[in-house]
Amino acid sequence: MKNSFVELSGRDRALALLDKGTARELVGPFDDMISPHLEPQGIVPESDDGVILMKGQLEHKNALVISIESAFQGGGIGEVSGAKIVAALEQVLKDNQNGTEIYPIIILDTGGVRLQEANYGLLSISEIQNAVIAIKKYVPVIGLIPGRVGSFGGMSITSAILSYLIATKKARIGLNGPEVIEQEAGVREFDSSDKDLIWDTLGTKQRAATGIVDEIVDDSVEVMRDAVTAAIAEKKDAKRTEKADFYLSLLDKLDMSQPLNTTEYRQRYQDVETVAHPIIDAVSTNDEKPKSRGRLWFEKLTGIQNAETNVPTVLQATVGGKTYIAIVPDPKNRFPRVQNGEAGLQEGFAIANVVNKVIKEDADKDTKRPIILVVDVPSQAYGYKEELIGIHVALASSAAAYAKARQAGHPVISFIPGDAVSGGFLAHGLQSNRMIALDDDSITIQAMSKASAARITQRTIAELEEATKHVPAMAYDIDNYEKLGALYKLVKDVSSWDANDQAVTEIKKIIDEAVESARQGENNLHFRYETKIAKESGRVATLKMRQAVADQWHVS
Numbered sequence: 001m002k003n004s005f006v007e008l009s010g011r012d013r014a015l016a017l018l019d020k021g022t023a024r025e026l027v028g029p030f031d032d033m034i035s036p037h038l039e040p041q042g043i044v045p046e047s048d049d050g051v052i053l054m055k056g057q058l059e060h061k062n063a064l065v066i067s068i069e070s071a072f073q074g075g076g077i078g079e080v081s082g083a084k085i086v087a088a089l090e091q092v093l094k095d096n097q098n099g100t101e102i103y104p105i106i107i108l109d110t111g112g113v114r115l116q117e118a119n120y121g122l123l124s125i126s127e128i129q130n131a132v133i134a135i136k137k138y139v140p141v142i143g144l145i146p147g148r149v150g151s152f153g154g155m156s157i158t159s160a161i162l163s164y165l166i167a168t169k170k171a172r173i174g175l176n177g178p179e180v181i182e183q184e185a186g187v188r189e190f191d192s193s194d195k196d197l198i199w200d201t202l203g204t205k206q207r208a209a210t211g212i213v214d215e216i217v218d219d220s221v222e223v224m225r226d227a228v229t230a231a232i233a234e235k236k237d238a239k240r241t242e243k244a245d246f247y248l249s250l251l252d253k254l255d256m257s258q259p260l261n262t263t264e265y266r267q268r269y270q271d272v273e274t275v276a277h278p279i280i281d282a283v284s285t286n287d288e289k290p291k292s293r294g295r296l297w298f299e300k301l302t303g304i305q306n307a308e309t310n311v312p313t314v315l316q317a318t319v320g321g322k323t324y325i326a327i328v329p330d331p332k333n334r335f336p337r338v339q340n341g342e343a344g345l346q347e348g349f350a351i352a353n354v355v356n357k358v359i360k361e362d363a364d365k366d367t368k369r370p371i372i373l374v375v376d377v378p379s380q381a382y383g384y385k386e387e388l389i390g391i392h393v394a395l396a397s398s399a400a401a402y403a404k405a406r407q408a409g410h411p412v413i414s415f416i417p418g419d420a421v422s423g424g425f426l427a428h429g430l431q432s433n434r435m436i437a438l439d440d441d442s443i444t445i446q447a448m449s450k451a452s453a454a455r456i457t458q459r460t461i462a463e464l465e466e467a468t469k470h471v472p473a474m475a476y477d478i479d480n481y482e483k484l485g486a487l488y489k490l491v492k493d494v495s496s497w498d499a500n501d502q503a504v505t506e507i508k509k510i511i512d513e514a515v516e517s518a519r520q521g522e523n524n525l526h527f528r529y530e531t532k533i534a535k536e537s538g539r540v541a542t543l544k545m546r547q548a549v550a551d552q553w554h555v556s
Contacts, residue, residue, distance in 0.1 A: 005224045006147040006170050010069030013107050013146065014054035016221045017065050017228060022056035026552045027084060033548060035080045036541050037117045037473050046072045051081040053088050053549070059229050062102035064092055068110045070149040076114030077155065079473065082124020083542040087549035089131035096138035103232050104135060106162065107144045111177070112153015115457050117473045118447035122422075123486055125154040126399070126430035127525050129161050133403045134524075136163055142231050144224065145171040145213070150202070152177050154426050154447075160212070160396035164236040166227050168219045172202040173212055175392040175423055176382050183452045184382040185337065200262050201388050210269045212390050214238050240393055241400040244349040244356070247393070248277040251346055256334050260385050279354045282307040282317040290329045292341055293418035293442075293496045294376030298326040300499040301374065301415075301508065313338055314350045318369070322515075323358050325351060326374035327428055337381035343424035344381030348394030351428065355401035359408055368410040370515045371402070375429040376418025379449065395427035402431035411518035413511055416478075417496045419444045433518035433527060434488035436510055440496040443478045450476070485534025488514050488527070 008016060015023050027033055027048075034045035050072035054065040066085055068075045077085075085106075095102045113121030132141050140163035145151050147170030151159045156175050159165060167173070176184075178192035191197065200206060207213040214236070217223045230236075250272045254260065260268075282298075285306045289295060295315070299307050302319045309315055312330040316323065329341040338344035355371065362368045381391060406412040414420075414432035421444055429435070437443065448456070454464045464474075472480040482490045489510055494503040521527055529539050529546070 003221045004219050005221050006168055006219045008221075009071070010050070010067040010107065010109065011052045014052050014065040014067040017105060017225055018054060018056035018058055018063060019060065023054050024056060026053040026055055026088065027545065027548045031548060033080055033084070033545055035078050035117065037079065037120070037471055040470055041116055041467055043116060049078065049081040049084065050075060051084045053084060058103070058105075058225075058232065061232060062100065063105060064088060064102060065105045065107065067107040070109035073114050073116070075110030075149050076112065077110065077121045077124050078114040078117035079120035079124065079539075079541050080545055081114070082121060082128065083545040084549065086124060086127045086131055087546040089128065089135060091549060091553045093131060093135050093138075096135065101139060103139050103142070105142045105144065105228055107146065108151040108155055108159055109146060109149045110151060110153070110155045111149055112155045113447040115447060115453050115474070116471070118453070119445065119475070119481060119484055120473045122154060122425060122430060122447050123484065123528065125158060126426055129158050129399055130403050130431060130525050132158065132161050133400055134407060136237070140164055140232065140235050140237050142166065142228055144228065145173060147171045147219070154423060156392040157396045157399060157423060157426055160240050160390075160393045161400050164215070164231045164238055165213050166215045166217055166224070166231065167204045167207070167213045168217060169204055170219060171204050172199070173204070173207050173392070174202045174387045175380060175395070176387060179455065180448070180452045181382045181384065181387070183455055184449065189382070190384045190387070201384070206262050206266070209266045210390070211238070211240070212393065241352065241397040244352040244397050245277050246272055246274045247349045248346065248353070249274045250389070256336065256385060260388065262388065265388055277350070277353055278357070279314060279316055279350050280310050282309050282315045290331055292329050292376055294326045294341065294374050295328040296497065296499050297415065297417045297507075298324055298328070298374045300504045301372070311346060311350045313341070313347055314354070316354045322370045322372050323354070324372045324374060325354060325428070327377055327424070335381065337383035337386060340378055341376060342379050342381045343377050343395060343427045345386055345389055345391055345394045348391070348396075348398045348427050352397035352401040355398070355405050358410065359401070359405050362410065368408060370411040370413060371405055372511060373402075373412070373414045373429055373432060375414050375416040375420050375425070377421060377424030377428055378419045379421045380423035380427070392423070395423050398427045399431055406431060406433055407523050409523060411515045413514045413518065415507065415511060416443065421445065422447050433521065433523070433525070434514040435486060436489050436491065436507075436514055437478050437481070437487055438494050438496055439478060439490050439492045441477065442496055444476050445478060445481045446476045483533065483538055485531045485538025486528045487531075488517065
């Protein structure tokens with residue numbers, strides 16, 4: 001197609017948006033900043049790691065275009081590509097804070113986390129989301145989803161956090177790809193061979209009708225450029241992550257045991273009458289609850305036995321000046337895909353309401369209360385209805401709330417006695433100033449289950465397990481995760497299920513120390529780059545990229 005925006009490469013898309021003669025690429029191919037994690041796995045790296053940064057002007061306004069190249073590793077985000085995006089966004093933030101307006105535009109053509117660097121990908125995506133939320137206080141952050149791959153995985157959560165989303169009819173948006181849902185929940189849940197169903201559910205026509213995409217444009221460079229220019233000029237902001245009560249009201253009216261098609265959902269979406277959904281503080285009950293590591297530690301840290309709120313899978317309470325939050329299993333939950341403690345629709349929106357209430361209550365206080373996340377999430381919910389409704393918006397809502405709380409001065413501390421996997425971890429854990437984990441072999445930290453990761457990377461499970469032995473970024477265990485440098489502390493002498501009095505006392509002391517550390521530091525996520533492990537090995541490539549972007553930012 002003549003003047004097609006979709007058919008352009010990632011670099012040419014960035015050039016096409018900017019005024020002629022103003023574009024300057026930062027940390028381009030000749031800088032040769034490649035991923036150090038791919039060659040050990042037999043994968044040829046790319047000299048720009050699949051992300052293009054182009055600084056210039058759009059209709060005489062300062063702009064930065066971040067373009068993800070889907071032709072390399074499906075647009076997956078790894079350590080170097082993620083650091084490149086974060087570093088550039090933080091320079092945008094700094095310029096705007098100093099009075100120089102510059103507008104960021106992100107072209108999303110990505111499957112989310114690059115599974116060959118899974119744990120770095122999750123860290124990077126959370127850091128991208130944090131930067132976007134900070135920038136939105138000054139200027140809108142515009143997202144484009146042209147087509148080809150679309151926007152999936154953790155970057156779909158990012159898309160929901162952006163101010164305004166423009167897409168063509170060739171784009172798709174969803175958290176879990178159909179193949180992953182089929183792998184995790186079965187072909188009856190989502191048949192990945194049914195292309196009509198996929199496009200009807202995840203395509204932009206449906207997404208625009210249900211608030212997930214803001215504008216559909218023709219596949220033309222000129223039309224796309226005009227749409228971006230207008231979005232910037234009008235400072236458009238859909239405030240997508242500030243609609244928790246709307247979605248919780250919608251969910252109240254749905255029978256999750258019955259089929260739901262796209263036409264019916266569009267009508268339900270249009271008919272919603274929004275009512276407030278406060279989440280009450282957990283209370284003790286006499287009814288024994290389903291056991292989980294998250295529930296065990298929430299109850300031990302708060303002293304609330306058989307804890308219960310008005311959302312069966314979300315526990316929250318303010319005790320001793322700290323607000324504790326956990327996601328827990330509920331085998332009889334009316335949302336079948338969260339019965340084992342997964343983060344789903346109701347969980348994301350409910351947590352957003354809890355955290356936003358804390359922010360509001362402490363707005364005028366000099367000292368903000370700490371928010372303690374008890375993390376035990378086996379994954380996000382894998383389900384057709386979850387994708388249809390927009391689970392990525394739910395998880396974006398909780399992630400955004402945690403980031404806003406931290407940026408407002410609340411110490412946000414993750415305590416990890418259980419699993420921390422994929423979108424569940426992005427929504428409930430990775431926006432923390434400090435992360436504390438137990439050194440327990442039962443804990444899994446990763447971006448995807450082994451079966452799904454093997455399918456997506458076209459490996460056998462045995463081949464995947466062999467690869468993880470040599471690449472900590474792919475590993476599933478907490479000891480390898482520590483090698484990335486992101487943890488405040490790995491607690492060696494406490495196990496996940498042994499919450500005895502001595503262990504609880506020790507964990508409370510470490511949480512208090514983490515709170516004080518967070519209060520003395522900045523309200524961003526830079527602590528992850530500043531630990532001894534991060535500097536010596538875990539984030540060396542990240543730090544190198546951050547310096548390269550900073551060095552080239554103001555060079556004319």
